[in-house]
Amino acid sequence: MVPVPSPTRLALPAGAMAAVVGLALVAPSLEARPGCPAEMANMKVGFCVDRWEASLEQLDAKGRTAGRHSPFQPVAGQRVRARSRAGLVPQAHVSQREAAAACAEAGKRLCTDSEWQRACRGPRPTRYPYGDEHRDGRCNDRGVSPLLSVFGPDAPELYGFEKMNDPRLNRVPGSLARTGAFKRCRSAYGVHDMVGNLHEWTADPAGTFRGGYYLDTVQHGEGCAYVTTGHDTTYRDYSIGFRCCRDVAPARPPKAREASPAPRRSKG
Secondary structure, three states: OOOOOOOOOOOOOOOOOOOOOOOOOOOOOOOOOEEEEOOOEEOOEEEEEOOOOOOEEEEEOOOOOEOOOOOOOOOOOOOOEEOOOOOOOOOOOOOOHHHHHHHHHHEEEOOHHHHHHHHHOOOOOOOOOEEOOOOOOOOOOOOOOOHHHHHOOOOOOOOOOOOHHOHHHHHOOOOOOOOOOOOOOOOOOOOEOOOOOOEEEEOOOHHHHHHHEEOOOOOOOOOOEEOOOOOOOOOOOEEEEEEEEEEOEEEOOOOOOOOOOOOOOOOO
């Protein structure tokens, strides 16, 4: 994809973008408890959606956590698990196939295209997560161009695959934000950053990602309607991330009470 350069904005002081006011850091739950785990929002129609864009944790050969995967580096064949948590740099440089595998490791799956749109638009469908009209500063959609910042406008093959996967890009101040840092960029379901910040893969086999990213949320549709289908499912670059969905777990039936043994009659 070809990013659309946008006017430079003022870089925030160190740590300002990381501050997530009023949001708890919620560790993911892998157990299939009734309803949706705390890090997911219930869409009230049978499925849950991660509240925040995914970050990744590395797993060892036995599936045990072995540390956090760098959000600035590709997966590159490593075994990883998706996490939904506020206040972290979300994972970019991930293909649709890798995103699907990371969701599966968490007992989840990639959202279908329609599920993703419902979570973005809210129960009373709106163009943006927060309403029908664009509002400056609500979401991370007016960032600086990291390609221009790192390589300059005259660099050859500026939009080539190698440059678009340079680990320095999303470290540029005013580019990628931490999950939940734009606290008003959320839908009525309580799902954050679905417009701007990072594009998000869906499960569509056409290689669909949605929502735009921090340089563009209008070029291929506005707000929640933004959609790109021109990439292979193995494609990755600095602008694309993901989040997971899961079916709502059914309530467990109450345990049957064991009958008390009948009292013994005395012989007399």
